[in-house]
Amino acid sequence: MVCEHTTRARFLLAGLLGLLAAGGLLLGPRAASAHETGQPHEHAAHADDHHDHDHDHEHGATADYDLRQRSESGGGLEALLFYVFAATVLGSGLAICISTNIVRMAVYLFVTLSGVAVMFFLLLANFIGVIQLIVYAGGTLILLIFGVMLTSKSPWVRFDVKRGELIAAGVVCTVLAVALLTVVVGANWPTNDTAVEGASVADFGKALMTTYLVPFEAISVLLLVVMIGAALLARQE
Amino acid sequence: MFDIGLTHYLVVATLLFVMGVFVMVTKRNAIGILIGVEMVLNGASLNLIAFNRYTTGGLPRVDGQVGSLFVIVLAAAEAALAVAICMNFYKNLNTVDVDRGDELAG
Numbered sequence A: 001m002v003c004e005h006t007t008r009a010r011f012l013l014a015g016l017l018g019l020l021a022a023g024g025l026l027l028g029p030r031a032a033s034a035h036e037t038g039q040p041h042e043h044a045a046h047a048d049d050h051h052d053h054d055h056d057h058e059h060g061a062t063a064d065y066d067l068r069q070r071s072e073s074g075g076g077l078e079a080l081l082f083y084v085f086a087a088t089v090l091g092s093g094l095a096i097c098i099s100t101n102i103v104r105m106a107v108y109l110f111v112t113l114s115g116v117a118v119m120f121f122l123l124l125a126n127f128i129g130v131i132q133l134i135v136y137a138g139g140t141l142i143l144l145i146f147g148v149m150l151t152s153k154s155p156w157v158r159f160d161v162k163r164g165e166l167i168a169a170g171v172v173c174t175v176l177a178v179a180l181l182t183v184v185v186g187a188n189w190p191t192n193d194t195a196v197e198g199a200s201v202a203d204f205g206k207a208l209m210t211t212y213l214v215p216f217e218a219i220s221v222l223l224l225v226v227m228i229g230a231a232l233l234a235r236q237e
Numbered sequence B: 001m002f003d004i005g006l007t008h009y010l011v012v013a014t015l016l017f018v019m020g021v022f023v024m025v026t027k028r029n030a031i032g033i034l035i036g037v038e039m040v041l042n043g044a045s046l047n048l049i050a051f052n053r054y055t056t057g058g059l060p061r062v063d064g065q066v067g068s069l070f071v072i073v074l075a076a077a078e079a080a081l082a083v084a085i086c087m088n089f090y091k092n093l094n095t096v097d098v099d100r101g102d103e104l105a106g
Helices: A002-051 A057-073 A075-098 A102-122 A126-150 A163-186 A201-209 A213-234 B006-026 B030-054 B063-093
Strands: none
Touching (some): A075 A102, A075 B006, A102 A126, A102 B006, A102 B030, A126 A201, A201 A213, A201 B063, A213 B063, B006 B030, B030 B063
16 A cells, blocks of 8 residues: 555656656757747847837837737747646645645655746746756755655654644735735736847846845855854754 | 736745744644744745835845845755754654653653
8 A cells, every 4th residue: 555655656746757857858948949940030120229219110110010920929838838837836836735745745845946936937037947956956855855764764754744734825825916916917008018038147246236236245255254153053963 | 907006925934933833832842842833943044035126216236135035055064963952852852742851840
C-alpha cells in the first residue's frame, strides 16, 4: 500500500517535471525567433519615436502595427503555455495545501516555484525568471530541506490538525479568495498592452545602480546582517 | 479566453496568495509555515512582474522587476533566519510543532 502510494507520487512528479522541461523547450525557440525578427525594427522605430515624436507620426503607427502583428502570431502558443503552467502552479499549490508530509510539501513547492519562473519568462522578465530558478528553487528550497532534515527525527513525522481548525481556515481562505478575485476581475486596470521586448539586463542594471541605488545598498547591508544573525542563532554552544 | 492579459496573471497570483495563507494557517510544522510564506511571497512577486509587463506603455521599464528582485532577496534572507530559529526551537523543545511553543502563554 505504502509502496504503491510512493510509486504513484513519483510518476506524478516525473510528469510535472517533464511538463516543465517541455515548456522550457517550447519557450526557448519562440523567445529567440522573436529576438531575431522583431528587435531591429522595433529598436529603430522606438528610437525615432523618442527623438522626434511630433514629426514622425507615420513611423510610430508602423511600429505599432508591427508589434500588434507579432503579438497576434505568438498569441496561441502564449495562451497554451499560460494555461499549462497556471495549472501546474495552482495544482502543485493545492497539493501543498493537502499534503501532510513535510518532504512532499517541499518537493511540490519546487514545482510551484519553477512554474512561477516560467510565468516570469512568459511575462518577458527573463532575468527575474533566471534569478527565481537560481535563488529560490536552487537556494531557498535547499535551505528548507536542510531545515527539515535538521529538525525531525524521521522525515515521515506528521502533525495532525483538528478538523474544526481546517474547516475554519478553509472558510476564511475561501472568503478571502472570493473577495480578492472580485476586486481583481472587476477592476478596470489601466493596461497598455503593447507587446514590448522585455527590458534588457543592461536596463535592469542601470535602474538598480541609479533609481534604486539606496534600496539596493540597504538590502545588501540587510543580507550581511542576516548572514551574521543566522550564524549566531544556529551556533552550537 | 485565448488572449492572455493582465487579469489572467492576477488571478493566478491571487490564488497562489490565498493558498499560501491557507498553508500558513493550517500547518503545525514550523517549516510548513515557512513554505506557506514562500507561496505568499511568490504570489506578490508574480503581481509585480505582471503589472510591469502590462502597464509600462511600451517602454522598457523595469520598476516591477526591481521590486520582484527585492522580494526574492528578502525571501532568501527570511528563510535563512527562520530555519535558524526552527533549529533553536527544535533544540529547546525537541520538536518543530508550533503548538508546543506555548511556554509564554497565560
